[in-house]
Amino acid sequence: MTAIDDTRPEIATVEAMIDGVTVRVAEGTTILDACGGRGCGIPTLCYGETITPRNACRVCMVEVEGSRTLVPSCSRPVTEGMVVTTRSERIDHSRRMVLEFLGSSVDLSLTDHVEEWNAEYGADPTRYGPEAARVDEPVRIDNDLYVRDYSKCILCYQCVDACGEQWQNSFVIDIAGRGFDARVSTEHDVALPDSGCVYCGNCIQVCPTGALMFTSEYDMRQAGTWDEARQTQVDTVCGYCGVGCNLRLHVQDDSIVKVTSPPDSGITSGNLCVKGRFGFQHAQNRPTAD
Amino acid sequence: MLGGAAGGFAGPADLDLPLDDARLREVGLTLGSGVVMVHDQHVDLVDQLRRIAAFFRDESCGQCVPCRVGTIRQEEAIERLAAGTGEADLSLLRDIAGAMRDASICGLGQTAANAIQSAVVRLGVLT
Ligand code: SF4
Ligand code: SF4
Ligand code: SF4
Ligand code: FES
Numbered sequence: 353m354t355a356i357d358d359t360r361p362e363i364a365t366v367e368a369m370i371d372g373v374t375v376r377v378a379e380g381t382t383i384l385d386a387c388g389g390r391g392c393g394i395p396t397l398c399y400g401e402t403i404t405p406r407n408a409c410r411v412c413m414v415e416v417e418g419s420r421t422l423v424p425s426c427s428r429p430v431t432e433g434m435v436v437t438t439r440s441e442r443i444d445h446s447r448r449m450v451l452e453f454l455g456s457s458v459d460l461s462l463t464d465h466v467e468e469w470n471a472e473y474g475a476d477p478t479r480y481g482p483e484a485a486r487v488d489e490p491v492r493i494d495n496d497l498y499v500r501d502y503s504k505c506i507l508c509y510q511c512v513d514a515c516g517e518q519w520q521n522s523f524v525i526d527i528a529g530r531g532f533d534a535r536v537s538t539e540h541d542v543a544l545p546d547s548g549c550v551y552c553g554n555c556i557q558v559c560p561t562g563a564l565m566f567t568s569e570y571d572m573r574q575a576g577t578w579d580e581a582r583q584t585q586v587d588t589v590c591g592y593c594g595v596g597c598n599l600r601l602h603v604q605d606d607s608i609v610k611v612t613s614p615p616d617s618g619i620t621s622g623n624l625c626v627k628g629r630f631g632f633q634h635a636q637n638r639p640t641a642d
Numbered sequence: 643m644l645g646g647a648a649g650g651f652a653g654p655a656d657l658d659l660p661l662d663d664a665r666l667r668e669v670g671l672t673l674g675s676g677v678v679m680v681h682d683q684h685v686d687l688v689d690q691l692r693r694i695a696a697f698f699r700d701e702s703c704g705q706c707v708p709c710r711v712g713t714i715r716q717e718e719a720i721e722r723l724a725a726g727t728g729e730a731d732l733s734l735l736r737d738i739a740g741a742m743r744d745a746s747i748c749g750l751g752q753t754a755a756n757a758i759q760s761a762v763v764r765l766g767v768l769t
Contacts (some may be wrong), residue, residue, distance in 0.1 A: 406705075407706075407747070408705050408706050408707070408747070409706070409707050410706050410707050410708050410745040410746070410747070411707075413744070413745050421743070421744050421745070421746075421752060422744045422745055442740075442744060445737070445740055445741060445744075446708070446740070446741045446744050446745040449708065449712070449737060449738065449740070449741030449745070450707050450708060450741065450745065453707050453708065453710075453711035453712060453715065453741075454707060454711070456711070456715070457711050479734070480715055480718070480734075481718075481722075483718070484715065484718060485714050485718065506707070507704065507705075507707075507710070527704070527705075529704070530702065530703050530704045531699060531700065531701070531702040531703065531704045531710060531713070531714075532699065532702070532704065532710055532711065532713075532714045533704070534703075534704030534705075534710065
């Protein structure tokens with residue numbers, strides 16, 4: 353008979369000081385998570401619920417004693433004896449500038465919290481003048497399922513990582529170009545139907561800016577009928593196969609208008625395949641009078 | 643100018659400074675790449691700053707926001723200042739410099755405002 357070893361390995365912890373309070377957290381915990389994670393008061397843009405961030409947006413910066421520059425709280429692990437400050441004139445300045453840099457170059461109208469953060473940090477994206485260079489990209493409508501509007505894109509890398517090694521392993525999109533001309537792109541910027549895209553929509557799920565959007569949502573927004581206040585969300589299980597992915601149906605006026613998956617779902621972590629994501633028309637085909 | 647595009651301008655008052663990393667650091671300069679570029683009174687320093695700003699805008703890889711957007715906003719502000727705008731754009735330049743230095747991922751963005759700020763502060767260029 354095999355004895356069951358139920359001794360658990362000790363979890364190594366580290367002690368640090370955050371805003372004057374001593375905290376003890378598991379080794380490897382990020383500063384942001386030690387502060388309570390997303391929504392704890394430190395703004396975040398490139399840190400999504402299901403993606404390990406590339407710390408590219410730099411809006412979550414904090415001060416660490418002994419560090420020449422500010423550090424990204426979403427990615428920097430707490431180390432023993434670390435002394436962290438999460439709010440100071442220097443920090444607020446950087447956050448304000450990142451908000452202004454983004455607000456003056458892309459359309460953040462669909463990005464959550466931006467208005468409130470602009471107010472909190474005194475960011476005024478208009479002070480760069482009307483001549484300030486903007487990311488000027490046509491809306492890409494090249495398939496029936498989703499639309500790409502890179503004039504809203506903050507280059508958070510989340511779609512790239514959702515499509516690539518963090519989730520889908522399809523590697524359809526990546527960053528092309530550099531500097532201010534960097535863009536998310538398919539290979540050689542081919543239309544999605546000519547790319548390797550399998551339309552899982554996992555990139556749409558993680559996009560924080562509305563740059564990637566269900567065609568159904570895009571069309572309704574264009575028509576002025578998109579109204580989140582009138583929508584309900586229904587969680588259910590996808591019926592297409594035996595995996596049992598969790599679906600969250602967004603319903604407006606008795607029609608499914610888009611499908612997401614709960615990010616905290618233990619089965620899918622917010623990911624789906626094309627059937628669960630887009631295969632909902634049959635559920636609402638109305639009989640036509642003939 | 644010491645240390646290349648990521649370095650800084652020393653002024654006429656600094657001519658006796660020893661080329662020593664520690665001493666230079668004390669006065670806010672750096673040896674950087676080791677390059678020493680001598681400008682006489684006939685050099686158009688505004689044009690030099692323009693070229694430095696364009697260089698960093700061009701070299702930014704585009705990964706992080708402070709450098710990707712900061713370098714282009716820095717260049718735009720310098721172009722406006724060169725055309726004769728005033729104080730508001732100088733303080734904008736300072737604001738941009740602070741965020742690039744503090745929040746960029748790598749040394750390129752962190753130093754992209756060095757030379758320009760040193761020319762403004764030490765030599766009064768653009769003011
Ligand atoms: S839909 Fe899926 S496969 Fe297509 S680009 Fe997005 S993540 Fe990649
Ligand atoms: S398209 Fe969306 S998810 Fe992708 S980089 Fe841009 S903002 Fe991020
Ligand atoms: S600071 Fe470095 S990582 Fe950030 S955009 Fe500039 S070159 Fe790229
Ligand atoms: S949220 Fe931390 S760098 Fe973007």
